[in-house]
Amino acid sequence: xxxxxxxxxxQLLTLLFVVAVIGFFTINAQLNMDERGIDFGYGFLNQESxxxxxxxxxxxxxxxxxxxxxxxxxxxxILVSVLGIIFCTIIGVIIGIARLSPNYLIRxxxxxxxxxxxxxxxxLQIFFWYYAALRxxxxxxxxxxxxxxxxxxxxxxxxxxxIWENFDILIYSILAAIISIVFIRNYARxxxxxxxxxxxVLLISVGLLLVFPAITFVTGMVQLxxxxxxxxxxxxxxxxxxxxxxxxxxxxxxxxxxxLYTATFVAECVRAGVQGVSKGQKEAAASVGLxxxxxxxxxxxxxxxxxxxxxxxxxxLNLTKNSSLAAAIAYPDLVLVFAGTALMQTxxxxxxxxxxxxxxxxxxxxxSLLMNWYxxxxxxKEK
Amino acid sequence: xxxxxxxxxxxxxxxxxxxxxxxxxxxAKKSKTLKKTQKMGFVRCGVSQGLPGFSNADASGxxxxxDVDLCRAVAAATLGDSxxxxxxxxxxxxxxTALTSGEIDVxxxxxxxxxxxxxxxxxTFVGVNFYDGQGFMVRKSSGITxxxxxxxxxxxxxxxxxxxxxNMRDFFNSKGIKYEPVTFEKADEVVAAYDAGRCxxxxxxxxxxxxxxxxxxxxxxxxVLPETISKEPLGPVVRQGDAVWEDIVRWSLNVMIEAxxxxxxxxxxxxxxxxxxxxxxxxxxxxxxxxxxxxLDNDWSLRIIKQVGNYGESYKRNIADxxxxxxxxxxxxxTKGGILYVPPAR
Numbered sequence: 001x002x003x004x005x006x007x008x009x010x011q012l013l014t015l016l017f018v019v020a021v022i023g024f025f026t027i028n029a030q031l032n033m034d035e036r037g038i039d040f041g042y043g044f045l046n047q048e049s050x051x052x053x054x055x056x057x058x059x060x061x062x063x064x065x066x067x068x069x070x071x072x073x074x075x076x077x078i079l080v081s082v083l084g085i086i087f088c089t090i091i092g093v094i095i096g097i098a099r100l101s102p103n104y105l106i107r108x109x110x111x112x113x114x115x116x117x118x119x120x121x122x123x124l125q126i127f128f129w130y131y132a133a134l135r136x137x138x139x140x141x142x143x144x145x146x147x148x149x150x151x152x153x154x155x156x157x158x159x160x161x162x163i164w165e166n167f168d169i170l171i172y173s174i175l176a177a178i179i180s181i182v183f184i185r186n187y188a189r190x191x192x193x194x195x196x197x198x199x200x201v202l203l204i205s206v207g208l209l210l211v212f213p214a215i216t217f218v219t220g221m222v223q224l225x226x227x228x229x230x231x232x233x234x235x236x237x238x239x240x241x242x243x244x245x246x247x248x249x250x251x252x253x254x255x256x257x258x259x260l261y262t263a264t265f266v267a268e269c270v271r272a273g274v275q276g277v278s279k280g281q282k283e284a285a286a287s288v289g290l291x292x293x294x295x296x297x298x299x300x301x302x303x304x305x306x307x308x309x310x311x312x313x314x315x316x317l318n319l320t321k322n323s324s325l326a327a328a329i330a331y332p333d334l335v336l337v338f339a340g341t342a343l344m345q346t347x348x349x350x351x352x353x354x355x356x357x358x359x360x361x362x363x364x365x366x367x368s369l370l371m372n373w374y375x376x377x378x379x380x381k382e383k
Numbered sequence: 384x385x386x387x388x389x390x391x392x393x394x395x396x397x398x399x400x401x402x403x404x405x406x407x408x409x410x411a412k413k414s415k416t417l418k419k420t421q422k423m424g425f426v427r428c429g430v431s432q433g434l435p436g437f438s439n440a441d442a443s444g445x446x447x448x449x450d451v452d453l454c455r456a457v458a459a460a461t462l463g464d465s466x467x468x469x470x471x472x473x474x475x476x477x478x479x480t481a482l483t484s485g486e487i488d489v490x491x492x493x494x495x496x497x498x499x500x501x502x503x504x505x506x507t508f509v510g511v512n513f514y515d516g517q518g519f520m521v522r523k524s525s526g527i528t529x530x531x532x533x534x535x536x537x538x539x540x541x542x543x544x545x546x547x548x549x550n551m552r553d554f555f556n557s558k559g560i561k562y563e564p565v566t567f568e569k570a571d572e573v574v575a576a577y578d579a580g581r582c583x584x585x586x587x588x589x590x591x592x593x594x595x596x597x598x599x600x601x602x603x604x605x606x607v608l609p610e611t612i613s614k615e616p617l618g619p620v621v622r623q624g625d626a627v628w629e630d631i632v633r634w635s636l637n638v639m640i641e642a643x644x645x646x647x648x649x650x651x652x653x654x655x656x657x658x659x660x661x662x663x664x665x666x667x668x669x670x671x672x673x674x675x676x677x678x679l680d681n682d683w684s685l686r687i688i689k690q691v692g693n694y695g696e697s698y699k700r701n702i703a704d705x706x707x708x709x710x711x712x713x714x715x716x717x718t719k720g721g722i723l724y725v726p727p728a729r
Binding site: 033035036038050051052053054061062131135139154155232234235236237238240242248249250327328329330332336340341343344345346347348349 | 521544549
């Protein structure tokens with residue numbers, strides 16, 4: 001009993017302290033806001049925002065509410081984070097493996113890449129890509145097409161726009177393909193366990209993913225039109241590409257900077273992971289007659305991933321949070337649209353900053369949860 | 384009986400004394416902000432991050448501009464020395480939070496006076512030190528000479544968190560033109576992006592356009608279109624809740640404008656003490672007790688005029704002589720065809 005009380009008292013005191021600190025700051029803010037005639041409330045979220053945003057994934061203009069503006073910013077943040085995570089993973093894995101290459105040139109180029117990009121401040125890199133690199137691009141009227149139909153200009157990257165008809169049917173066909181793949185995989189595993197036969201699962205999966213949507217096209221259920229970018233004159237010297245889709249240079253610069261920077265850390269995680277698997281594993285696998293491909297897929301990677309995933313999760317979280325540097329180069333992310341323009345127009349600093357902080361917390365926790373779930377899946381299941 | 388009456392009289396007198404002492408103390412009671420300012424020994428003034436003519440620091444950190452002069456005037460009035468100002472360069476986004484949170488005491492940063500800013504977020508605008516309006520700058524080579532020539536798809540660079548963003552939308556909407564807003568936090572970033580060809584037009588207050596044009600790589604390749612699409616009365620702002628401080632800042636500005644009206648300059652201020660005009664004498668502290676109402680001495684306004692100069696001197700020094708806007712336009716005294724008109728200092 002005595003012991004129990006002893007252990008509870010410090011915890012109780014800590015709790016009291018935390019409550020007191022939070023209480024103090026709340027009351028302090030309340031008093032000061034009252035004194036200065038500032039009212040507190042989230043009602044402004046329903047008001048008309050009356051400002052426009054350069055780039056939005058959903059339909060939005062100034063006649064929509066601040067809540068919608070928040071959503072625009074949030075989606076733009078998610079977009080840049082997802083693109084950044086995808087690219088930094090691809091680059092990171094390539095560089096990480098390159099660092100282990102027996103080839104002197106490849107190994108050292110990769111090492112230089114890592115040392116250079118991770119030791120220059122990220123904000124500087126963003127400025128470099130936006131102000132130095134992208135600024136050197138030609139004006140729309142002087143641009144030679146890239147891949148025939150796209151144009152990389154100082155005003156943005158213009159690509160053809162796809163106009164879908166019955167897009168939902170296409171989605172259903174892909175879903176159907178995925179479900180059939182799951183069944184086939186289970187069947188293949190059973191076949192392997194019972195009869196020792198192997199099915200070319202990968203080939204079948206890719207085939208299904210292609211065939212199902214293709215059927216919808218051939219039968220004419222889904223139609224696709226492509227709107228190519230067309231040069232349009234705005235004034236004597238000003239041109240843009242209309243009709244197509246325009247990827248703003250701000251997004252390009254941000255994704256480029258974020259993925260190149262974070263890729264260096266991912267590369268180090270990958271290198272550490274692969275080096276963390278003891279040599280004996282590879283030798284043992286080879287001695288039982290596995291092919292080099294099988295060794296990598298069945299022996300090295302499953303063990304390396306266990307080492308790679310947790311620190312890489314950190315890098316994904318960092319990338320997501322670093323995406324808030326977007327505000328420096330006019331990419332309309334959550335910080336620029338909501339904690340920037342909306343904050344300025346409403347003057348509701350506490351409300352907006354609290355919402356923004358909570359949003360980043362939620363985003364980070366969501367990524368953490370996803371990665372932890374994946375980590376658990378690939379962890380060694382001890383029998 | 385007599386004794387009771389005497390006691391009562393005694394009591395009444397003491398109460399009356401006490402009351403009179405109270406009211407006397409009330410009159411001398413200084414504003415909280417003023418007290419703090421005098422204790423610190425400098426005025427904390429929020430300015431822009433560099434807008435020539437309004438608030439701009441040179442290589443050695445000396446601030447100049449009409450917005451800067453307003454803060455210097457407040458310092459001259461309250462501390463006796465126009466040099467006792469600490470400047471806080473703020474972005475458009477930071478400025479109001481800096482003021483309401485008490486980091487600065489005067490915000491003199493080409494800020495537009497609007498209803499929602501005045502009423503909603505704990506701020507009080509004290510006056511207008513520059514009447515402005517939003518305009519557009521374009522490249523001369525574009526052949527555009529009027530805002531009516533803008534076409535759908537036009538990209539416009541501007542500052543984040545300003546009235547400019549809202550006016551721009553109103554303007555393009557009324558014309559039915561779809562446009563691409565590109566908003567940066569710092570003015571220098573806007574200029575750099577426009578200069579590089581990211582945007583077809585750069586829009587902000589016309590005074591700002593004139594001032595920023597100097598920073599472009601080839602200023603003469605750009606023109607400001609003649610149209611003005613909004614009213615932008617720019618003026619100093621204080622925190623709500625300190626009425627005396629609010630008055631000090633308001634009348635520091637008013638004194639500068641009225642001094643110009645009566646022809647009092649930094650050079651002749653002392654000699655004006657012997658003027659025949661009572662209005663002039665009041666402004667240079669030779670008549671009346673104007674400073675007492677704020678808890679200041681009677682030379683407060685004289686110091687403003689002597690150390691900072693009148694509004695006309697400030698305008699000439701910062702905006703006209705620097706070639707930003709040689710023509711005063713609406714920022715001329717009402718007696719000379721402008722709209723500068725301030726209540727009398729009496």
